[in-house]
Amino acid sequence: MRFALASQALCGAVTVSALTLPRFVEKRLTLVDLDQFGSFPTITPDQAKADAENINVVTTDGPEAQGSDASESKVGAVKTAAADNDAAAAAGTCDRNNPNIRFEWRNYSPSDRTAFVEGIKCLMSKPSGGGFQGSQSRYEDLVSVHQQLTSSIHMSAIFLVWHRYYVHIFEQLLREECAFDRAMPWWDETLDSGKFAASDIFTDAFFGPLPTKTSDGQGTCIESGTFANTTLHIGPGSGFQDHCLSRAVDESLTGTVSANFVNDCNSRTSYDDMRSCQEMGPHAYGHNGIGAVMAEVSASPGDPIFFMHHLFVDHSFRIWQNADASRTTTINGCADTANPCTAITMDTVLHSNGLKPDTTIGAVMDTLGDYLCYRYDH
Numbered sequence: 001m002r003f004a005l006a007s008q009a010l011c012g013a014v015t016v017s018a019l020t021l022p023r024f025v026e027k028r029l030t031l032v033d034l035d036q037f038g039s040f041p042t043i044t045p046d047q048a049k050a051d052a053e054n055i056n057v058v059t060t061d062g063p064e065a066q067g068s069d070a071s072e073s074k075v076g077a078v079k080t081a082a083a084d085n086d087a088a089a090a091a092g093t094c095d096r097n098n099p100n101i102r103f104e105w106r107n108y109s110p111s112d113r114t115a116f117v118e119g120i121k122c123l124m125s126k127p128s129g130g131g132f133q134g135s136q137s138r139y140e141d142l143v144s145v146h147q148q149l150t151s152s153i154h155m156s157a158i159f160l161v162w163h164r165y166y167v168h169i170f171e172q173l174l175r176e177e178c179a180f181d182r183a184m185p186w187w188d189e190t191l192d193s194g195k196f197a198a199s200d201i202f203t204d205a206f207f208g209p210l211p212t213k214t215s216d217g218q219g220t221c222i223e224s225g226t227f228a229n230t231t232l233h234i235g236p237g238s239g240f241q242d243h244c245l246s247r248a249v250d251e252s253l254t255g256t257v258s259a260n261f262v263n264d265c266n267s268r269t270s271y272d273d274m275r276s277c278q279e280m281g282p283h284a285y286g287h288n289g290i291g292a293v294m295a296e297v298s299a300s301p302g303d304p305i306f307f308m309h310h311l312f313v314d315h316s317f318r319i320w321q322n323a324d325a326s327r328t329t330t331i332n333g334c335a336d337t338a339n340p341c342t343a344i345t346m347d348t349v350l351h352s353n354g355l356k357p358d359t360t361i362g363a364v365m366d367t368l369g370d371y372l373c374y375r376y377d378h
Contacts, residue, residue, distance in 0.1 A: 030221035031214060032246045036236045037296040040284035045256055048264040048277050057263045058323040061315070061376040094373035102184045102311065103377045105201055112182045117206050117226045120304045122178035124230070131354065134240040136233050138177060142170060143234045143301045145353045150298040157272045157333025157344040159279050160317045161361045165350045167310050168364070168372060172356060186311035186376060189286055190262060194255030196289060207305050210249045210290065219248035219292035227304060235299025245303055248291035256285040266320040272333030274320055283313050315376050318367055328366035
């Protein structure tokens with residue numbers, strides 16, 4: 001079985017104003033108080049730049065970034081399917097020169113885009129697997145896991161590796177339970193820096209609109225598009241209160257999600273220094289910039305754009321790893337926030353409260369290893 005990525009088509013972006021909404025427009029919308037969501041902790045780009053190390057930063061993915069002789073894959077090329085790679089992983093035979101490819105949204109065909117968002121809707125329509133607090137769907141099983149583990153998967157060295165594992169679980173559910181059989185996408189947010197709302201990701205055909213924060217600082221319920229009128233049952237915070245899927249873009253924050261910020265963080269030679277910079281840098285500003293549900297640390301996966309955002313974060317992580325082969329076999333930092341902390345190792349276990357089997361950090365550090373078997377298109 002193979003992935004067939006349809007021919008490339010660049011869709012024209014539909015511009016959504018990022019200016020303050022006038023009052024007569026606000027009155028027609030369902031608004032929400034943003035105070036209930038909070039925000040992710042951040043560092044400034046200046047802080048990241050001040051601590052940047054003076055090295056050449058790798059900025060691409062692909063065979064050439066690995067020093068491989070394999071040719072770069074082109075859009076439209078046939079890709080290894082998940083079923084093939086699941087079997088390969090079980091047999092320990094992932095072909096490092098022909099892994100799954102994750103395609104940037106602009107290189108992802110219209111039919112693939114539609115299949116991807118329909119796969120997410122499929123998970124939302126399926127009943128919970130049971131045992132996941134607050135969940136009322138298979139998709140919310142994912143949200144519940146993130147909420148319940150929040151304190152142990154943020155602000156420590158486990159952040160990047162756990163979220164890599166989590167996105168892989170999301171992909172597995174799409175494939176195994178909703179018959180999603182396309183390549184996975186990712187979103188290069190740096191190309192939309194300061195203008196997230198103008199990206200065609202945020203149109204009714206895909207993830208729905210990205211309304212601006214209102215003049216009096218409120219968010220807006222999403223009432224059109226694929227995820228229109230979605231009711232979330234997990235969050236805000238550690239609670240379980242029904243609330244709408246809402247957004248409140250602040251383009252001054254999305255403008256901070258830049259290639260320079262990513263590169264300054266990726267200049268760190270220490271894994272945990274890089275992780276801390278990425279977590280409180282581009283990662284945090286992406287969440288806070290989209291706002292409302294996405295700005296809430298515990299239950300932010302309630303907004304399905306969460307996974308596109310974390311595919312971007314994982315891309316930055318993989319790019320950092322490409323600079324030195326040892327970065328796929330070693331790790332440093334704390335596995336928790338205890339004092340004294342537990343040192344993180346390649347044998348540290350990653351778990352998902354039973355949603356999928358546990359694995360180890362060693363299994364996910366190399367995306368071209370048998371457990372994952374993927375890379376990005378650039």
